Amino acid sequence: MAIPFFKEMRIGGYLIKQKLLGRKRYPLVLMLEPLFRCNLACVGCGKIDYPDAILNRRMTAQECWDAADECGAPMVAIPGGEPLIHKEIGEIVRGLVARKKFVSLCTNALLLEKKLDLFEPSPYLFFSVHLDGLKDHHDKAVSQKGVFDRAVSAIKAAKARGFTVNVNATIFDGHPAEEIAKFLDFTTELGVGVSMSPGYAYERAPDQEHFLNRTKTKKLFRDVFALGKGKKWNFMHSGLFLDFLAGNQEYECTPWGMPARNIFGWQKPCYLLGEGYAKTFKELMDTTDWETYGTGKYEKCADCMAHCGYEPTAATAAINNPLKAMWVALRGIKTTGPMAPEIDMSKQRPAQYIFAEQVQKKLSDIRRDEAEAAAAKQQQKASTAA
Secondary structure, eight states: OHHHHHHHHHHHHHHHHHHHTTOSSOOSEEEEOSOOOOSOOOTTOSSSOSOHHHHTOOOOHHHHHHHHHHHOOSEEEEOSSOGGGSTTHHHHHHHHHHTTOEEEEEEOSTTHHHHGGGOOOOTTEEEEEEOOSSHHHHHHHTTOTTHHHHHHHHHHHHHHTTOEEEEEEEEOTTOOHHHHHHHHHHHHHHTOEEEEEEOOOOTTOSOOSOOOOHHHHHHHHHHHHHHTTTOOOOBSSOHHHHHHHTTOOOOOOOGGGSOEEETTEEEEEOSSOEEEEESSHHHHHHHSOGGGOSTTTBGGGTTOOOHHHHHHHHHHHHHHOHHHHHHHHHHOOOOSSOOOOOOOOTTOBOOOOOHHHHHHHHHHHHHHHHHHHHHHHHHHHHHHHO
C-alpha cells in the first residue's frame, strides 16, 4: 500500500500547490505518444489508420524528455500506438523516472515479457496493461485470439519481477454489466488495480456502432457498481470520478488536464480530439480556445465521459470540496435514485472535420525533411570525394 499512498500524496501536493498559486489551468498527466504504430488493430481505435509514412515516425528520447520538462505535470502516461515497439522505450522511461515523474506505460502486453529487462522496478513506474474484459470479450475487442492469455501471462511475469501492474479497460456498448463485474472480480484475484473508461467515439474507428452515449454509460456503470457492493475492487480512480460515471455528478471536462504530445506536436485540445497542433506547450495553453470544447459546446464532445477529460475535473473537485469527496468515499457510489441534471446540448457548435488536412500537412513535412536530408547527404558525399 505504500506506493499508491506515496503517489497520491505527491499528486495531491501538486494540486494543492496549483490552487495556492491561483492557476486556472494546469496539467495533471502528460499523455505522451512517441509513436502511433501498433501491433494490434482494435476495432474501437482511432489512432492507427494513418499512412505508413506517419506510422513509421518516432519521437526521439530527447523530444520525450523535453515534453515532460516543458509540460511540468507530475505524471506521464505513455499510450500509443504500442510503446514497446519503440526501440528507445527503455531509455525514455529511465529518463522520465530520473526526473521523478510517475510513469504509466500503457501496453497491450504482447511484447511485455520479452522486454521486461529494459526496465527496473521503481515506485515511479507502473505498467498499465490493456484488457477490455475477460478472455472472449477482450480477444474480440482487439480482433486477435490469444491476446488475453499472453497479457495475463505478462502481468504475472511483471509482478513476479517486482513491477507494479494495473490494467486499463475501455468499455463499449453491448458489454453486459454482469460480465464487467466478473472481469473486475478477476482483476482482484490477479492482484492488480483497474482503470475503466467509456470509449471515446473516434470518428476514424472501424466500429462506429458500439460507442456508448451518456445515458447508457451512466446506467451501465450504476449496474456494475451495484453488483460490486461489498466487494473490494481496486479502482485507480478518484471516488468522485466513479460517482460521475454513475450519473451522480454533473461535471464539465478539463481538456488541459491531460494534454497530449505526439509526433505532430502538442495536440489541440486534448488526447482524444485532434483539432490542430501547437509547437510548444505554452502555445497550446495560450492559443487553444478552451471555451469552445466540451459537452454541450461541441458536437464531437457530446457523449464523452472519458477519464482523460473528467478525472482532472474530479480531482479538482475533491481539492475544492474535500468533505464531499470524503462523503462519497464513506457512502460508496449511489446506484439508485435520480441522476444529476444532464448538460444542455441545444447550443453545441457543429463538428469540424480536419483530419485529412492534418495528415496531408504532416506528409508534406515528412517529404520536405527527407528531401533536405538526402540533399545534405549528397552534398557531404561530394565534399568527401573532392
